[in-house]
Amino acid sequence: MTKPTALRIIDGDQPDAEPGRALPHNITAEQVVLGTMMLSPAALTEVREVLDGSEFYRPAHARIWETVTTLADRGAPCDPLAVGAELGPDLSKTGGAPYLHTLVAQVPTAANAGYYAHMIRDLAYARKVIETGTRLIQLGHEATGESASNLRGTVTTEVAELTSADVRGWPDPVPLTATATDLPVFPLWTLPDWIGEYAASLAEVTQTPPDLAGCLALAVLAVAAGGKVWVQAPAWREPTNLFTVVVLPPGNRKSEVFRAMCAPIVEAEKALIAEAEPVIASAVIARRIAEAEADRAAKAAENATGLDPVQKTLAITEAAEAKLALDAATVPPRPRLFSDDATVEGLTSLLCEQGGRMAVLSPEGEIFSIAAGRYSGAPNFAVLKKGHAGEEMRVDRMRRESEHVEAATVTLGICTQPGVLAELGATPQFRDQGLLGRLLYSVPRSLLGHRKHNPDPMPADQETTYQTRAKALVLSLAKLTQPAILTFAPDAQAAITRLLADTEPHFRPDGDLAHMTDWGGKLVGAVVRIAGLLHLARHLRDGWNQPISADTFADARDIGEYFTAHAKAAYDAIGADPATADARAILDWARNTSAARFAARDVQPALRARFKKVTDLDPALRVLETHGWIRRLPPSPRTGRGRPSAPQYEVHPSALETNR
Secondary structure, rough: OOOOOEEEEOOOOOEEEOOOOOOOHHHHHHHHHHHHHHHHHHHHHHOOOOOOOOOOOOOHHHHHHHHHHHHHOOOOOOOHHHHHHHHHHHHHHHHHHHHHHHHHHOOOHHHHHHHHHHHHHHHHHHHHHHHHHHHHHHHHHOOHHHHHOOHHHHHHHHHHHHHOOOOOOOOOOOOOOHHHOOOOOHHHHOHHHHHHHHHHHHHHHHHHHHHHHHHHHHHHHHHHHOEEEEEEEOOOOOEEEOOOEEEEOOOOOOHHHHHHHHHHHHHHHHHHHHHHHHHHHHHHHHHHHHHHHHHHHHHHHHHHHHHHHHHHHHHHHHHHHHHHHHHHHHOOOOOOOOEOOOOHHHHHHHHOOOOOOOEEOOOOOOHHHHOOOOOOOOOOOHHHHHHHHHOEEEEEOOOOOEEEEEOOHHHEEEOOOOHHHHHHHHHHHHHHOOHHHEEEEOOOOOOOOOOOOOOOOOOOOHHHHHHHHHHHHHHHHHHOOOOEEOOEOOOHHHHHHHHHHHHHHHHHOOOOHHHHHHHHHOOHHHHHHHHHHHHHHHHOOOHHHHHHHHHHHHHHHHHHHHHHHHHHHHHHHHHHOOOHHHHHHHHHHHHOOOEEEEEEEOOOOOOOOOOOHHHHHHHHHHHHHOOOOOOEOOOOOOOOOOOOOEEEEEEEHHHHOOOO
């Protein structure tokens, strides 16, 4: 193919696309930038994020740029004397030493360097557009024969180069929506070996995310300890029950993992039932005897109307005593440790019946739809709120006996589908009354489509060890007649205080937990609970007789960081962060309009339904800035009085061409 005719050179500066008409440029802007670079190291850093030296219209300026940046990279001074010495023989070709001082004299203030650097870059792009257009015109005129058949590909290449994203000076943007591939995997290594290794092997055998087995491991420990063990933090006390929720789509073998992880709970419940059956049988017989005695005494009192007052009083007294004996002859319930499907009322009754402790372990998320009012028609989850905090619970209903629990503790080990998260957000009471903030979310990456057909088998002894030790832990804690209180070693208490201090700034308006303080406010408490569970699992026989170590708390903190990352993703799916949703809307607007630069007043009219005033955009714009999707352009130099110009924003090039 014939090469395009070379463009004519004017004044020894740059080729001109049209005879007699100079290409877009601004010599003064170039002089100000170069002068500022020699005056201010900070300005030099700023403009290097925008320019690479190829944007200068005057070749002499490009040579000076190269010299200044070379000196800066060596850590040498960049003043006019140093630049002149570095230029050496080329000094005269760039205007001589006086011209270097002229460049410095052109600088009104170093604060404007960024503004002029962007201007130079924009003008360089304009020249590139003209030059590309000129080449395309020449290619069209010269297209004959074989060259014409290749024209489309050549044009495509030219245009692609012209429109390719220029990410110079841009950091990699952080996704507004965390995806499962961005989230950490559950740190199984923080669990004691006997349970962590089994969870890892189970995840491999079933080809499921380790997060599922890891979260269920914590739930199993919480079933064992909930209502039986409390943890004393420096200034408050936490129960050891947890609300864990794993979010996975269908087809991920959730039921198989649930069955394996919960097997020790099932076996422990059977053992407790077997142990209780003789006691229950004796209590049933004793109550029948008490009922018979109460009936006999009541009839005797009824027939005492014709007797003398002394005998009548004695009969009534005997009847009253028999009734009291009957009331005292209660039959203990069959032991229950968990339910896989219960209404709110049913869970409340189970709590009262089982002495204030109960768990819901299910590979489905039915408990949330029930709490949202599937059967009652109105949200009702007071039992979950009180059951998470270990609070006293009194329930009075018509035509039913009152129910009372001094300290209700509920454990949730739930796996639900992604769509349920949106449904949680659709029930405002879940957020307003604090249920969302009590859940420990896990949003792992599904392995569907990437599962092995021949996974490694589980070592023979791991399943036996896990089931034996987990069952033993449940049974040993079940025998406690009074709650045990775990304490922390002094260095572990200091670690709790550090975590409190480290967490607090995240709740500020610009913090990453500002939109989810309901969840973040319970983070340290959750870590304290997890530390207690890890401690008990590491000291199966006498964990309540020794303090929790700093190492154990450090492992619990790592788990807390895992849940924090996943909670952010869950809250995003729930739609709990309006600023992030607004930020997505602005970015979608920029893509749809191809707006590489904009001011807030450009966006507000198009998104009036979302933003009533221009200032309503501010939170979303801050989110986009902190995530690296937009950056504020330097303001233009002020030339007089009056309001400063509205901020202008530049959009990350990749936002205009790819999905986030």
